[in-house]
Amino acid sequence: MNRQTETSEKKLTRRDVLKMAGIGGIGLLVGAGGMKTFFPQPTQAEPSASAAASKGDYIPFYGKNQAGIITPMQDFISMAAFNLTTSSLADVRKLFQSWTLASARMTAGQPVDDEIENPHLPPVDTGESIGLAPMKLTITFGLGASFFDDRFGLKSKKPAPLVDMPRFNSDEINPDWSEGDIVVQVCADDPQVAFHAMRNLARIARGKAVLHWMQEGFQRTASADPSGSTPRNLLGFKDGTNNPIASEPKLADEIVWANSAESPSWMTGGTYMAMRRIRMRIEVWDRSSLEDQEATFGRHRHSGAPIGKSGEFDDLELGRKDSTGKPLIAPNSHVALAHMDGKVKILRRSYSYSNGMDVKTGQINAGLLFICFNRDPRKQFIPMQQKLASADRLNEYITHVGSGLYACLPGAREGGYIGDTLF
Ligand code: HEM
Incomplete structure (x- = not known):
């Protein structure tokens, strides 16, 4: 043992060691069978002091369904897929x-875990969301579908609707921006809060999973x-007008x-999420x-109304x-x-993205990070996209360059964790 390590170790308290385990995965302290952690678990009623003044800003992490699906859209997104590097369930x-413990804390405005006050260790939380x-x-x-391959013995549990995304007409899909074992969608009304959450989740994953793709997005x-x-x-058009009202339980x-x-x-x-990174030929x-x-689009740009009508929410009346x-x-x-004769519906939750300039062409590299949720993509997203890919006038201006289909896990109850119904 060299001197430096010796001194550092002397200065570590038992609590510090526990916290260190927490950096690489709080789960090191968690038995496979349960959540006997050494840390106080955050509860839904505990937004941080800094957040106390704005409780309306707090969306509970625990619940029957995961938040971020029928939740009204926040202003920013940070989305990433991870590939597992471990083959141990x-x-x-x-x-x-x-991830569950850290997410419950971060959504309550708290750091990823209690801070270790030891200058010889890296801080537990990366710090950019303090206050x-x-x-x-x-x-x-x-x-993703790849999660259910041979590695974890879960092949027989793969849900039938989680098919491989088919190739659609004129797809130019880049595998580097597609699929992945796990997808994480982080949304917030502040880009730094969203970035912080994704960064800390990636940090917690170290040794078990690595980032496969990542994309940030925004709306006004x-x-x-x-x-x-x-x-x-x-493209300057109102987007989301004819989206189902997610808050209506029957529709959801x-x-x-x-x-x-x-x-x-x-x-x-x-639920199931379809993701498409769609590059727009803006110029x-x-x-x-x-x-x-x-x-x-079949709609007026200024009002968003169907062609020939004046109200944004007027019926399309396609036969006119x-x-x-x-x-x-x-x-x-x-x-x-996309109307599909009113028979097939999806819940869209997309964000615009801009990745700066395409150095090859000098054009703006921007588009839509299309996200939708549906009960069975085989009957909803896939036939809809098949139809759009074969005939949509919009195809002249867009190219689908990334793609993914994911089974979004049920919500976790307090004391449980995301995925506990499967694992
Ligand atoms: C860059 C790509 C896309 C753009 C810019 C775009 C834009 C729009 C706009 C402006 C509308 C009209 C307003 C509204 O009702 O929200 C609309 C409607 C819609 N879009 Fe897209 N969209 C894109 C891709 C897609 C994709 C990939 C799908 C699904 C496969 C989709 C499904 C729909 C549906 C279901 C509607 C509502 C149709 C109805 O009135 O019943 N869109 N989209």
Whole structure:
């Protein structure tokens, strides 16, 4: 033992050692069978002191369903997929136990764990959210199809709706931005709060999982639009007008939450997420006429109303024709196709992204981080995307470059952990 280590070790208290274990995974202290941790578990009623003034900013982590699915959209997202580097199910269990504890704390505006006051150790929390309110932070976990391969003995538990995402017409999917064993969606009303959460989850995963892809996104902030009107995407159109009302339990059951008819019982309270990173050809779009832009979507740009109507929330009424007998909303427009005759619905929760400049072309590298939730992607997202990929007028201006399908786990009850119904 060299001198330096010796001195450091002398200065470590028993509590410090426990905390050190917490850095690499609180789960080191957690038996496979339960949550007997040495740390006080945060409860839902404990937002941090800094956050006390803004309790409305706090979205409880524990619950029947994970937050971040039917939760009204926050302003920012940090999303990442991880690949597991361990092949031990016990390690995976520990990882989810550690992530659960850390997530419950961070969503309450607390650091990832209690700080060790020992200058010889790295701080437990990375610190950039010290003093910040929870800012409606939500953290949502999902599992990709690859999670159910031979590594963890869970093959037989793979839900039938978690199929491999098919290849769609004109896809230009980059595997470096796609799939992954685990997806983590972090949303918050502050970009630093979101970044902090993702960074600390990646830190906790060390030795068990590594980042596979990561993408940040945004929409207009609530302070820029206090009226809370429908946000616009980077093509300038209101995006989200005809999205199901997620707060209506009947609709959510019908569209979002896994159902025992298709999904195993461990998925009760879970859902499936489809992710598509969609690059926009912004420069080409900017050169097209307003008329062409509106015909592409089938809606007016300013009001968001269906073509020929004046109210944003007016019915599409796809059958309407102009005086020459031509459909007012072109049958190959985005809304005409995505409407699916009103028979197939998904819950969209997408964010714009900008990754700066594409150095190869000198163009802006931006688009839509498309995210949607559905009860069974085989009957909802996939047929819808098949239809859009084959005929949508919008395809002239977009390219799908990343892709993923994930089973979002049910919520955890206090004392439990995300994934406990499966592991
Ligand atoms: C960059 C890509 C995309 C853009 C810019 C975009 C934009 C829009 C816009 C402006 C609307 C009309 C307003 C609204 O109701 O929200 C809309 C509607 C819709 N979009 Fe997209 N979208 C994109 C990709 C997708 C994808 C990949 C899907 C699903 C596979 C999808 C599904 C829908 C649905 C279901 C509607 C509502 C249709 C209805 O009125 O019933 N969109 N989208």
